[in-house]
Amino acid sequence: MRFRPLRSAPAFDGERMPVADPPATMKAVVFDAPGNPDALRAASVPVPSPVISELLVRVVAAGVNPIDVKTRGGAGVSAQIPSYPSTLGFDFSGIVVKSPYEAHPLPPGTPVFGMAAFPRTGGTYAEYAVAPTLSVARKPSSLSHVEAAGVPLAALTAWGLVVETAHAHEGQRILIHAGSGGVGHFAVQFAAYFGAHVTATSSGRNAAWLRELGAAVVVDYTTTRFDEVVAQVDVVIDLVGNVGGDTGTRSLRVLRPGGLYVVVPTGSWPGYADAAEAAGVRATSYKVVPDGGALATIGRLLDSGAVQVYVDRVFDLGEAAAAHRLLEDGHTRGKLVLRVSAD
The missing domain is CATH 3.90.180.10 (Medium-chain alcohol dehydrogenases, catalytic domain)
Structure with a gap:
């Protein structure tokens, strides 16, 4: 049997744009x-x-x-x-x-x-x-x-934090710091989508918006110390760390025994692992994985309106x-x- 060379790209069932050769x-x-x-x-x-x-x-x-x-x-x-x-x-x-x-x-x-x-x-x-x-x-x-x-980067980071690391599920209690930021607003939505009870920290001006995205509780960090109103959470997703303050240190106090602390900003708290061990909780850092398969899944959630x-x-x-x-x-x-x- 002789095979004919493929002379054109396969049929595409979606949008296709005309393409010009790139310049130098x-x-x-x-x-x-x-x-x-x-x-x-x-x-x-x-x-x-x-x-x-x-x-x-x-x-x-x-x-x-x-x-x-x-x-x-x-x-x-x-x-x-x-x-x-x-x-x-x-x-x-x-x-x-x-x-x-x-x-x-x-x-x-x-x-x-x-x-x-x-x-x-x-x-x-x-x-x-x-x-x-x-x-x-x-x-x-x-x-x-x-x-x-x-x-891509923000949503994939949030997906890795919430889905692949925290394994968000019904009834789980997750605290997300900086919930209104690029990664944070995706993390709030993913955690809520998978049934977790979400508490987010942000400034007061973003509180109503974060509730619309799925946060059950929003703590205004400009007026309230989160560790005075939050306790016994299963997971803390820390998008702040200890840079310029003690967000990470206080986060360990609100975790249940054996809970999980995840810190994201590189270098934001070099001593987090030792501090978590002393507090009786688990801890890990996280870096984004550029996974096109996960991104395609996120794309379907965006197209469905479940995530924005x-x-x-x-x-x-x-x-x-x-x-x-x-x-x-x-x-x-x-x-x-x-x-x-x-x-």
């Missing part, structure tokens, strides 16, 4: 060395080339995350940046331009969202980015690219420094997103 260079926001937000500058850089199982994606929008801010400032993953100038950014939503092979399930023209492998590759504050196929999923059809760009993403502000690509300043102020609700190119 692209607009990007780079920084030449760690520094303050003014270190970010516009530049023209070469369009990256995908290798083996990578996709080349035309970026329509890019999410802005705290890890971007930390990295730009010299912390985060800055030690792993191989050379400068460097382009920041993990999150993206856009259109596939090149796939690894003709019959790939994400052919050119497919709207996708996911995470780039920054800093191993260039980031997503650019018109084009490469991403591992296993870190990408089809964009939820109900979301715009701007909305979808606010999902909240985008607080949208900036043009050239306004990345302003987005970083706003995120550093620490009072954003949900996500900040960069609009990179036309939809």
Whole structure:
């Protein structure tokens, strides 16, 4: 039997966008060395080339995350940046331009969202980015690219915390610090979706909104010490740590014996493991896993309306420094997103 070569991509049952060949260079926001937000500058850089199982994606929008801010400032993953100038950014939503092979399930023209492998590759504050196929999923059809760009890193972090680490279930009592932030607002929704009793800390202005997302109790940290009104919870998801205070230390006091403390911000409390052991509770840190399968599941929840993403502000690509300043102020609700190119 003779096999005929496949001459075109397989039929696609959803949206497909026309695709143009990429140019040699692209607009990007780079920084030449760690520094303050003014270190970010516009530049023209070469369009990256995908290798083996990578996709080349035309970026329509890019999410802005705290890890971007930390990295730009010299912390985060800055030690792993191989050379400068460097382009920041993990999150993206856009259109596939090149796939690894003709019959790939994400052919050119497919709207996708996911995470780039920054800093191993260039980031997503650019018109084009490469991403591992296993870190990408089809964009939820109900979301715009701007909305979808606010999902991957924050939602995957929340999913890993709530579903894969805490194993959220009916009747479980979960306390989530910084519930109104990018990761927090997803964590509240996932925990409530799986039946947990959710208590969230936030400023008072976000209390009603968090209740709409599924929090049973919201503690205004500006007026009330959470450890005076919360007790015997099964899990604490700490998106603050002990930086600038003692949130982590007090969190151990509200856990039941054998409960689980999960701290997320890297370096926010170096002594958490010893303190948890002394308090008779379990503890772990957590780092996001860019899992395209989990992201596809999250996408279905978004399309069903069971979960939503909240985008607080949208900036043009050239306004990345302003987005970083706003995120550093620490009072954003949900996500900040960069609009990179036309939809």
